[in-house]
Amino acid sequence: xxxxxxxxxxxxxxxxxxxxxxxxxxxxxxxxxxxxxxxxxxxxxxxxxxxxxxxxxxxxxxxxxxxxxxxxxxxxxxxxxxxxxxxxxxxxxxxxxxxxxxxxxxxxxxxxxxxxxxxxxxxxxxxxxxxxxxxxxxxxxxxxxxxxxxxxxxxxxxxxxxxxx
Amino acid sequence: xxxxxxxxxxxxxxxxxxxxxxxxxxxxxxxxxxxxxxxxxxxxxxxxxxxxxxxxxxxxxxxxxxxxxxxxxxxxxxxxxxxxxxxxxxxxxxxxxxxxxxxxxxxxxxxxxxxxxxxxxxxxxxxxxxxxxxxxxxxxxxxxxxxxxxxxxxxxxxxxxxxxxxxxxxxxxxxxxxxxxxxxxxxxxxxxxxxxxxxxxxxxxxxxxxxxxxxxxxxxxxxxxxxxxxxxxxxxxxxxxxxxxxxxxxxxxxxxxxxxxxxxxxxxxxxxxxxxxxxxxxxxxxxxxxxxxxxxxxxxxxxxxxxxxxxxxxxxxxxxxxxxxxxxxxxxxxxxxxxxxxxxxxxxxxxxxxxxxxxxxxxxxxxxxxxxxxxxxxxxxxxxxxxxxxxxxxxxxxxxxxxxxxxxxxxxxxxxxxxxxxxxxxxxxxxxxxxxxxxxxxxxxxxxxxxxxxxxxxxxxxxxxxxxxxxxxxxxxxxxxxxxxxxxxxxxxxxxxxxxxxxxxxxxxxxxxxxxxxxxxxxxxxxxxxxxxxxxxxxxxx
Numbered sequence: 001x002x003x004x005x006x007x008x009x010x011x012x013x014x015x016x017x018x019x020x021x022x023x024x025x026x027x028x029x030x031x032x033x034x035x036x037x038x039x040x041x042x043x044x045x046x047x048x049x050x051x052x053x054x055x056x057x058x059x060x061x062x063x064x065x066x067x068x069x070x071x072x073x074x075x076x077x078x079x080x081x082x083x084x085x086x087x088x089x090x091x092x093x094x095x096x097x098x099x100x101x102x103x104x105x106x107x108x109x110x111x112x113x114x115x116x117x118x119x120x121x122x123x124x125x126x127x128x129x130x131x132x133x134x135x136x137x138x139x140x141x142x143x144x145x146x147x148x149x150x151x152x153x154x155x156x157x158x159x160x161x162x163x164x165x
Numbered sequence: 166x167x168x169x170x171x172x173x174x175x176x177x178x179x180x181x182x183x184x185x186x187x188x189x190x191x192x193x194x195x196x197x198x199x200x201x202x203x204x205x206x207x208x209x210x211x212x213x214x215x216x217x218x219x220x221x222x223x224x225x226x227x228x229x230x231x232x233x234x235x236x237x238x239x240x241x242x243x244x245x246x247x248x249x250x251x252x253x254x255x256x257x258x259x260x261x262x263x264x265x266x267x268x269x270x271x272x273x274x275x276x277x278x279x280x281x282x283x284x285x286x287x288x289x290x291x292x293x294x295x296x297x298x299x300x301x302x303x304x305x306x307x308x309x310x311x312x313x314x315x316x317x318x319x320x321x322x323x324x325x326x327x328x329x330x331x332x333x334x335x336x337x338x339x340x341x342x343x344x345x346x347x348x349x350x351x352x353x354x355x356x357x358x359x360x361x362x363x364x365x366x367x368x369x370x371x372x373x374x375x376x377x378x379x380x381x382x383x384x385x386x387x388x389x390x391x392x393x394x395x396x397x398x399x400x401x402x403x404x405x406x407x408x409x410x411x412x413x414x415x416x417x418x419x420x421x422x423x424x425x426x427x428x429x430x431x432x433x434x435x436x437x438x439x440x441x442x443x444x445x446x447x448x449x450x451x452x453x454x455x456x457x458x459x460x461x462x463x464x465x466x467x468x469x470x471x472x473x474x475x476x477x478x479x480x481x482x483x484x485x486x487x488x489x490x491x492x493x494x495x496x497x498x499x500x501x502x503x504x505x506x507x508x509x510x511x512x513x514x515x516x517x518x519x520x521x522x523x524x525x526x527x528x529x530x531x532x533x534x535x536x537x538x539x540x541x542x543x544x545x546x547x548x549x550x551x552x553x554x555x556x557x558x559x560x561x562x563x564x565x566x567x568x569x570x571x572x573x574x575x576x577x578x579x580x581x582x583x584x585x586x587x588x589x590x591x592x593x594x595x596x597x598x599x600x601x602x603x604x605x606x607x608x609x610x611x612x613x614x615x616x617x618x619x620x621x622x623x624x625x626x627x628x629x630x631x632x633x634x635x636x637x638x639x640x641x642x643x644x645x646x647x648x649x650x651x652x653x654x655x656x657x658x659x660x661x662x663x664x665x666x667x668x669x670x671x672x673x674x675x676x677x678x679x680x681x682x683x684x685x686x687x688x689x690x691x692x693x694x695x696x697x698x699x700x701x702x703x704x705x706x707x
Binding site: 009010017018025055058059063067069071 | 281282285286289290293310344345346347468469470473474
């Protein structure tokens, strides 16, 4: 089962290496990891998706909490999860294919961000499942390149995972 | 303004550090230069790893972080085994390493090693100092992190240019730390405490299993009070030996693969097991079904990550052993009549007869020897066991009264005993300190005889000689069809000649009839002494 962790960390050098090192040495599998600065520039938020049993999840949370640079660890329950992932896809697109590709892009609310005589590059920010679906729809047109960010996530409603002032 | 190196020494002085263990090199020279102006005593070890072990022995006896120092590159990497040893046994250590200049970092220059990266899995936290003005904050945090919560080693890597650079403001050592991501919980959760108290009241066969965590913050005294107040029997892991005196009526020995049968039987039969400050690692829990299915397992530990990691727990309780036990005792958790249970355990213990029989000519029985030695030891003696068969003999046959039993429990690091004993002796000059090792482990640390001589450290050494790597040989015997390889130590020197070359008095015992006299000479020697005991290569650890 997949579990999504939102981890608030000190924004300093070496933190990401500590987190990834911990996952490697305790044999936790990372599905995706995304990191970026938060509303307070002193802190970063790392969103990690882990595949594993409940035991793994408990250990991930406890071991992450032991890192001095880690301020807060929260597992976000699937029902309260807002998650998005950004994908860029470059597909083969000659004159004959453009119409079909634009049609798919419109249905999926994707953006066309670049075009050349033989290719188009599309952008979609959506849930991982919708990104997967979008990729599958484009596959018949011969995908040349894909770049995915991994998911970032927040909780629904008013709750926040942030540093108490 | 003072420079970084002077600030580092001032930080150590502000922490009340009086002794450090180290080995200099080019990139740590500014620090050593300013150390010469301080009253802090520097012990020059003969290899950096031993500096780490000495700091470890010091920390365990002094009850505060031990400090070790190494230079960049190989000096720092030599420290790694000592850091890992301290990390596994939760020993507070401050390791200070020199580093190449900041503008050279990452260029693979002479004696450069990414030590904060390399030591990451074996340190509680680490710092690479890039701003000289941050030194006081970093030292303050490092000592705090090392000593509080679940203790452990903290590494401070200081580039040589930072040591030479002047501070931009007058030196001031912070009074407090504020680390937003580090707030260890000391007090136990009220509801959990209540649950444990209720489980204790309902128990008929309660048992305490105490681990090394009990020695942090003097928790072992609380464990003893808890056991004595409610007459609860106690067993220990190897790291927990000495939490109760070995001869205490409520103490039933060490559990696990190498433990005594009655301790393992007690774990199996208990209906309530209170694990206090123990990881309950694989060596302690020899088989997963050692716990009876319907027993209640309470796990008390300062580190939430240990609870539920190795053993399924019925009631988890996070907190400092001393605090949690005093919270628990407020409920007066008196179990019912447990005298039948105690009687049964005592019967089991009485049925256990260690093998103290004589061996064939030319060999002593090491278990008998240690038993005899125990009878003669001062009651506050500190005994440091190395790793190998000698560790198991020591764990099961040395009686600890008011002293301590130190060993590398988690990591099982050979070559631990003598340097750790040096550190322990410097922490407690009035107490007798004994290091026991085999001829394999002795040869991993015998360079420290020079440290003993140079600093006139009164450490008594016992060397069990069987000309073999006995523990590995035993494994080859039992699990690899007696195909012996790489366990023969035939190239070893005459140890008495070697030890004599250092001017350290020594003698050999190869007949148990000489044991009493040899022990007398050993214990009454004014300074360091080495006793070589000749052991049959076929002697087993059991």
